Amino acid sequence: MKKTIIILISLTIFSVFPFKFDASANSDKSSSEIVIVINNWSSQMVLSRIVGSLFNEMGYDVSYAKMEISQQWGALARGIAHVQVEVWEGTMDKMFNKMVEQGRIIDAGAYTATTREEWWYPDYVEEYCPGLPDWKALKKCYKIFAVPETYPKGRYLAGPWEKPEESRIRGLDLNFATIIVKESNELWIELDKAYKEKKPIVLFNWTPNWIDIYYKGKFIEFPEYDPKCDTDPSWGINPYYMYDCGNPKSGWLKKAAWSGINKKWPGSLQALKNVSLDSRMFAQMTALMVVDKMPPEQAAQKWIKDNYKLWESWVPVNFKKRKTDE
Amino acid sequence: MNNLPEVKNSITLKMLKLIFSIYVLVASSTTIIQMGVEYYSAKKNLKAELEGYTKMFSLDLAAALWDFDREAIQRISSGIMEVPVINGVAVLDLENNGKKVIYSAGCLSENSTLKEKPNKPEKELISFSLENDAYEFPIEYFLLNNPIKVGTIILHSDTGIIFKRLKPGFTTLIINSIIKSLALFIIFLTVGKILLTKPLSIIVASLNKLDFQDLDKYRPINIKSDYDNEFKLIEKAFNSMIERLFKSKSRLISLQNELIKSNELLEIKIAERTKELSQKNKLLDELSKTDPLTSVANRRFFNEILEQEYRRLGRVSTHLSLIICDIDYFKTYNDLYGHQAGDKCLKAVADQLKAKVKRKNDCVARYGGEEFAIVLPDTNLESAVKLAEKIRKEVEYLGIKHEKPDNLSQVVTISMGVACSTIALDEKECCFSELIERADKSLYRAKELGRNRVEFAD
Numbered sequence: 015m016k017k018t019i020i021i022l023i024s025l026t027i028f029s030v031f032p033f034k035f036d037a038s039a040n041s042d043k044s045s046s047e048i049v050i051v052i053n054n055w056s057s058q059m060v061l062s063r064i065v066g067s068l069f070n071e072m073g074y075d076v077s078y079a080k081m082e083i084s085q086q087w088g089a090l091a092r093g094i095a096h097v098q099v100e101v102w103e104g105t106m107d108k109m110f111n112k113m114v115e116q117g118r119i120i121d122a123g124a125y126t127a128t129t130r131e132e133w134w135y136p137d138y139v140e141e142y143c144p145g146l147p148d149w150k151a152l153k154k155c156y157k158i159f160a161v162p163e164t165y166p167k168g169r170y171l172a173g174p175w176e177k178p179e180e181s182r183i184r185g186l187d188l189n190f191a192t193i194i195v196k197e198s199n200e201l202w203i204e205l206d207k208a209y210k211e212k213k214p215i216v217l218f219n220w221t222p223n224w225i226d227i228y229y230k231g232k233f234i235e236f237p238e239y240d241p242k243c244d245t246d247p248s249w250g251i252n253p254y255y256m257y258d259c260g261n262p263k264s265g266w267l268k269k270a271a272w273s274g275i276n277k278k279w280p281g282s283l284q285a286l287k288n289v290s291l292d293s294r295m296f297a298q299m300t301a302l303m304v305v306d307k308m309p310p311e312q313a314a315q316k317w318i319k320d321n322y323k324l325w326e327s328w329v330p331v332n333f334k335k336r337k338t339d340e
Numbered sequence: 341m342n343n344l345p346e347v348k349n350s351i352t353l354k355m356l357k358l359i360f361s362i363y364v365l366v367a368s369s370t371t372i373i374q375m376g377v378e379y380y381s382a383k384k385n386l387k388a389e390l391e392g393y394t395k396m397f398s399l400d401l402a403a404a405l406w407d408f409d410r411e412a413i414q415r416i417s418s419g420i421m422e423v424p425v426i427n428g429v430a431v432l433d434l435e436n437n438g439k440k441v442i443y444s445a446g447c448l449s450e451n452s453t454l455k456e457k458p459n460k461p462e463k464e465l466i467s468f469s470l471e472n473d474a475y476e477f478p479i480e481y482f483l484l485n486n487p488i489k490v491g492t493i494i495l496h497s498d499t500g501i502i503f504k505r506l507k508p509g510f511t512t513l514i515i516n517s518i519i520k521s522l523a524l525f526i527i528f529l530t531v532g533k534i535l536l537t538k539p540l541s542i543i544v545a546s547l548n549k550l551d552f553q554d555l556d557k558y559r560p561i562n563i564k565s566d567y568d569n570e571f572k573l574i575e576k577a578f579n580s581m582i583e584r585l586f587k588s589k590s591r592l593i594s595l596q597n598e599l600i601k602s603n604e605l606l607e608i609k610i611a612e613r614t615k616e617l618s619q620k621n622k623l624l625d626e627l628s629k630t631d632p633l634t635s636v637a638n639r640r641f642f643n644e645i646l647e648q649e650y651r652r653l654g655r656v657s658t659h660l661s662l663i664i665c666d667i668d669y670f671k672t673y674n675d676l677y678g679h680q681a682g683d684k685c686l687k688a689v690a691d692q693l694k695a696k697v698k699r700k701n702d703c704v705a706r707y708g709g710e711e712f713a714i715v716l717p718d719t720n721l722e723s724a725v726k727l728a729e730k731i732r733k734e735v736e737y738l739g740i741k742h743e744k745p746d747n748l749s750q751v752v753t754i755s756m757g758v759a760c761s762t763i764a765l766d767e768k769e770c771c772f773s774e775l776i777e778r779a780d781k782s783l784y785r786a787k788e789l790g791r792n793r794v795e796f797a798d
Contacts, residue, residue, distance in 0.1 A: 085483055088406030088490070094483065109407060116408060 048279055049095045052080040054174065055198050056224070056310075057300040058100040063314030064299075064325065065099050065289055071326075072333045074279050083175065091118035096272040096279075097286060103265030104131035104220070105175060110270060120276075122269035122286040127222045127293040129265040131177075132233040133170065134219030136205070139231075142214045147232045149186065149260070156189040158214040164191040171217035173198055178244075178257045179218075185250070185258030186236065190216075202304065205229060222267075222296030224304050236260025281330045288328035295321070352536045356528055364521055371517045375510055382502045386425065387475050390495045393423055394477040398493075402481040405433060405491040410442060417443045420495070425505075428474065428496030434489060448474065448496050473498045539563045539571035543578070555586045631706040633683055634690030642705030642713055649701075649717045650761070650772045658762060661724030662779045663714040665693075665731070665756040668791040669744045670710035673752065676743060685742075685752055686710060689735055696731045712754075713779075721760035721796060728756045728794045736792065746791070753792035757782025760796075 048069050050062045066076040079095050087109045089095035101110050113119040135146065142158050145151030152168070159168030168190045172179050179192050195201055201217055202225065208215035209229055216234070219225055236259055242249040243259035250258035269286050276283035291299070302313035318325050397416055404412035413431055420429050428448035433440045474496040480487040503510075546561045560579040563571050629641035637645065646662070653660045667673070667689055674682040690712065693704045697714055707713040714731075716724050732754055740752035759778035778797035786795035 079484070081484060084403065085406070088408070088481065089483060091408060092488075094488070113408070118408065 047075040047077040048097060048275070048282060049077050049079050049089075050097045050099065051086045051089065051095045052078045053083060053086075053100070054080075056303045057222070057296050059310035060299050060303050060313045060317065061099045061291075061296075062097075063311050064317055065097065065286065067314065067318060068285050068289070068325065068328055069279070069282060071329055072279075072281055072285060074282060087113055087119070090270060090272050091116075093272045093274055096275050096282075097122075098270040099286075099289070101268040101270050102129050102131065102220070103267070104129060104261045105177070107262075107265070110268065113270075118273055120271045120273055120283060122271045122283060123290070124266045124268045125289075125291050125296075127267055127291055127296050129220060129222065129267045130233060130261065130263050131218070131220040131265070132236070132261050133216050134231055134233050135214075135216045136209055136229060136231040138212050139214045139216070147235045149188075149234050149236045152188055152190070152216070152234065155214075159190070159216055161193075163193065167191040168216070169193050171195060171201060171204055171215065173201060173218040177218070181255065181257035182236070182259075185252045185255040187252065199304070222291075222293035222300075224297045224300035226293070226297045227301060228305065234260070239263070281333050284330045285328055285333075288330070290328075352532045352540075356525075356532060359528060360521070360525055363524055367517050367521055371513055374513060375506075378506055378509060378513075379502060382506050386497055386502060386505075389425065390475050390497060391477060393420065393426070394479075394493055394495065398477075398479055401431070401493065402479050402490055405431070405479055406481040408433075413443050417445060417493075420493075421445050425497045425501050426495050427498060427501065428494075430474075430494040430496075431479075432492040432494065434491050442491075446496065447498070448494060539565075539575075543571070543574060546578070550582075552585070552589065555582070555589050558582060558586075631690075634687050634706050634712075636690045636694060636712070637703055637705035639705065639707060642703065642707060642715065645703045645705070645715050646713075646776075647772065649715055650775070652717065653761065657718040659718060659720045659760055660762075660775070661716040661719040661721060661758060661760040662775050663716065663724055663728045663731075663756055663758050664707060664776075664779045664783045665712045665714070665728070665754045666783055666787070667710040668753045668755055668787075669742065669746075672745060673742050682710075685740055688738055688740055689752070689754065692734050692738060693731060696727065696734060719760070721758065721798075724758045724760055725794060725796050728758050728796075732756055732792065732794055748790070749792060755783060755786040755791045756794045757784070757786055758794060758796035 048066075050066050052059055052062050062078060066078065069076045079089065081089060081095070083106060086095060086098055090098060091113055110119070110121075114121050133149075140146045143151050143155035145154070156168035157166055159170070160166055161169045163169070166189075168188075170179065170183070170190045170192050172192050172194045174194060174196055182188075183190050183192065195204070201219070205215060205217060205225070206229075207213075219231070219233070225231075237243075237251060239259050239262045240249065244256060247254055247256050249256075252258040269289060271283055271286055275286075299313070299317050302308050302316050303310055306313070308316060397420055401413065401416050403409075404416060417429050417431055420426060426446070428444075428446035430444040430448040431442055433442045474494045476492055476494045478489050479491040479493055481490045482488075542563055543561055546559070550558060560582065561575045563575045565572055629637055629644075631638040649657070649660050667685065670682065670685070673685055677685075686706075690704065690706065693712055693714065697704050697716075699716075701717045702719075703715040705713045705715070714727075716727065719727075735754050736749070736751060738752065741750060742752045743750060744753075757779045759775050759782055761775045782795040782797045786793045789795065
């Protein structure tokens with residue numbers, strides 16, 4: 015209980031004093047805070063706080079830096095930020111693998127949860143568009159997804175992340191237009207609205223996601239992913255264009271850290287590696303924020319409280335001993 | 341201009357040369373300065389332009405540097421190399437506070453000036469780059485609105501590119517200067533012709549036509565100008581001078597005519613005076629040769645004639661005779677009849693002698709007192725004696741009353757001595773005296789023998 019109070023206090027402090035980014039901050043500077051990257055989707059926001067609490071538990075100061083995915087790699091490589099708790103294969107594999115190969119960042123291990131990012135629809139849409147989840151069904155019933163902005167083309171609701179969706183539509187010759195939302199929450203608002211009215215909708219979704227708990231649906235099954243699909247136009251069903259395939263299935267979800275993290279903050283890398291969640295846990299954790307409308311700090315606090323033993327097990331042994339000695 | 345004769349050191353031409361040279365010098369200087377300013381301005385603008393290109397590419401380049409994406413860096417840098425003014429690009433990464441060339445192309449490629457110097461401090465590399473017409477710009481990545489320097493891009497654009505850009509401008513500038521210079525030259529030439537050469541031609545032509553003999557036909561200089569200028573002043577002064585000259589000439593002609601008249605009068609007077617003088621000289625000469633009482637040659641002229649004739653003797657003539665005659669008892673005559681009667685007697689005797697001696701070269705002279713001498717060239721003794729006798733008789737026949745002491749004759753008579761010489765010229769001096777002496781002795785002998793007679797020397 016005492017620990018929980020400490021964690022809560024620390025989380026409150028972080029929320030009251032927003033992150034102040036120092037442009038000159040890097041491993042050589044006197045900054046002693048472990049900087050955790052904050053992205054713009056719910057699970058990442060909550061999980062970052064949970065991991066931050068873990069470092070606090072180890073005795074390290076932590077700060078949070080909100081940045082785009084595109085910004086995080088340079089920050090992690092330069093030691094401006096030190097930890098990214100969610101690296102999705104579907105969207106970040108190339109940069110992650112390159113950075114790891116160059117030794118600029120450290121692969122801090124994968125979660126047990128596997129990931130998939132793809133076009134998704136609620137189950138009831140199958141009634142309007144027989145043949146789903148096969149992508150070819152979209153070629154016939156695209157009009158049911160049309161909205162005034164896209165008519166006669168069907169609407170595909172995409173997230174605020176850079177994805178080659180337009181290329182995929184062209185490669186697979188789909189009669190769809192992409193509408194990109196500004197924030198991921200807009201996706202769920204649209205989904206909820208359509209879901210309640212049983213209106214056809216196809217949108218970007220991923221797993222693990224809290225959506226899994228509340229909305230039943232399926233990913234569109236596009237042609238199987240192959241690395242050549244992203245690089246070789248002749249590969250796939252369309253010999254002229256790339257991206258004539260779906261996203262990888264059962265992708266990994268990993269953690270990344272600055273290459274010098276363990277030297278500066280001994281044990282921190284091990285702690286990060288220890289962090290592991292399955293898909294269900296991810297969904298539950300995210301739901302605290304999205305469904306229960308908790309701020310990420312509060313959601314993290316709630317999650318730690320509910321999963322304290324698991325959370326505590328992630329603290330490296332050495333630090334537990336030291337704490338015991340104290 | 342055609343009317344103006346060629347002048348070696350024409351002032352107009354000198355002024356034209358001087359002004360044109362100064363203008364060309366000034367125009368060339370200003371053109372060079374302008375070109376220099378244009379060059380430095382272009383160089384400055386080039387830097388700004390390169391900075392602009394850098395800004396254009398910097399977002400993508402910063403993102404690529406941020407992500408250590410070499411392929412993207414290469415792609416973007418290749419794109420930068422396509423910009424015409426850029427002929428070299430190098431991208432430097434600032435990883436680990438170092439400076440690593442991660443891309444270089446063009447004249448900044450590894451084979452050229454810019455090379456990675458791992459152990460050199462950053463400043464040294466920058467200064468090395470800038471010396472080679474390279475401009476360095478920092479590349480900043482904005483993380484949460486905070487700039488983070490992630491690298492450096494060096495763009496190279498050499499002087500040739502600047503000159504290539506400035507070439508049309510420079511060409512226009514030079515052509516402009518040439519046209520201006522030529523225009524000035526033509527304008528000055530034309531203006532010089534109108535304002536200087538033409539009036540000068542008029543003046544020179546007028547001066548060349550100027551003839552003092554025909555001043556009345558001379559046309560005044562007329563320089564066409566609506567206002568007074570230097571040439572107008574010259575025109576006025578010159579025309580005024582011509583007017584004065586004309587007046588002076590008229591006066592001069594008048595004076596000249598007067599002078600001619602005076603000369604003519606003078607010449608007449610001189611001629612008259614000369615004639616008069618000549619007459620007087622002649623008279624004087626005659627007087628100097630003539631005895632004033634008797635109007636026969638005097639003793640001095642007698643000597644000259646005798647000497648002259650004596651010189652002719654032996655060369656031209658063969659004989660020279662001399663008669664000396666003396667009026668008998670002339671002292672008594674004077675005593676008896678007075679000197680005036682004596683003079684009359686002398687004059688009568690002389691007249692008789694002149695009357696009888698008719699030849700041109702013969703000479704009758706008053707030898708002294710009541711003595712007369714007659715020089716007779718080319719006359720032998722016989723002829724001379726005959727003439728003497730003839731004269732003696734004629735004097736006697738004059739019948740001039742004279743109561744002489746001898747009572748032989750009561751008229752004036754004369755005694756005469758004659759001598760003749762045939763002596764050669766080389767003996768003249770002694771013989772000249774000797775001739776007189778002999779004639780004189782003959783006269784004495786005639787006196788001694790009773791007077792009124794003729795005696796001669798053999």
